Amino acid sequence: MRHVTVVRPxxxxxxxxxxxxxxRCGLVVxxxxxxxxxxxxxxxxxxxxxxPPEILLIPFHAHRDQNGDGLNGIAxxxxxxxxxxxxxxxxxxxxxxxxxxxxxxxxxxxxGSHPLSDDLRARILLIDESALDQPETVxxxxxxxxxxx
Numbered sequence: 001m002r003h004v005t006v007v008r009p010x011x012x013x014x015x016x017x018x019x020x021x022x023x024r025c026g027l028v029v030x031x032x033x034x035x036x037x038x039x040x041x042x043x044x045x046x047x048x049x050x051x052p053p054e055i056l057l058i059p060f061h062a063h064r065d066q067n068g069d070g071l072n073g074i075a076x077x078x079x080x081x082x083x084x085x086x087x088x089x090x091x092x093x094x095x096x097x098x099x100x101x102x103x104x105x106x107x108x109x110x111x112g113s114h115p116l117s118d119d120l121r122a123r124i125l126l127i128d129e130s131a132l133d134q135p136e137t138v139x140x141x142x143x144x145x146x147x148x149x
Contacts, residue, residue: 001026002145004093005033005053007044007076010061017132018057018095025141027055040067041076045083053090055145056080060096060104060126074107074116074124081120088119091145095127 004027009015019029035047060073073094080087096104106112108121115121125144131137 001028002054003027003033004029004055004057005035005048005051007035007056007058007073008037008039009034009057010037010059010095014095014129017129018059021127021132021137021141022057022093024138025145027141027145029057041079044076045080048080048084048087052086055091055093056087057093057095060094060100072104072107074104077124078116078120081117090123091147092124093127093141093144094124095129095132098128098130101126101128 004022006029010018022029033051033053035044039047056077058073058077073096077092077094094104104126108116108124108126110118110121116124125140127137127141
């Protein structure tokens with residue numbers, strides 16, 4: 001079984017659905033691998049250096065860190081990629097709400113104003129939260145984890 005490190009997870013209700021999806025994929029989340037919501041980028045980097053991940057789950061949701069600075073999943077994924085070259089092949093699973101999904105897709109587009117590198121873009125799998133219970137989502141995750149890792 002492969003382990004998933006979760007960066008700034010959702011609240012309990014959506015977290016249970018996302019973690020259940022990971023379990024259906026045969027992926028494991030240990031409590032030690034959950035970096036709490038509100039953790040600063042610097043602390044996230046420290047934790048990932050201390051305990052390198054096999055797979056990352058970074059929700060897209062926009063929120064604020066403990067210093068009040070705005071964050072979203074793609075921004076932290078980009079920062080992690082720049083700061084930790086060891087993550088170059090780590091697949092990233094990124095759930096996004098139906099409302100946030102178009103913005104996340106736009107941000108991942110190679111045509112955007114500040115496009116991500118092709119390597120990083122290829123490692124991110126956006127997951128529509130409305131599709132968490134669909135078998136196609138399990139298949140997409142398994143395919144992404146196999147191909148990116």
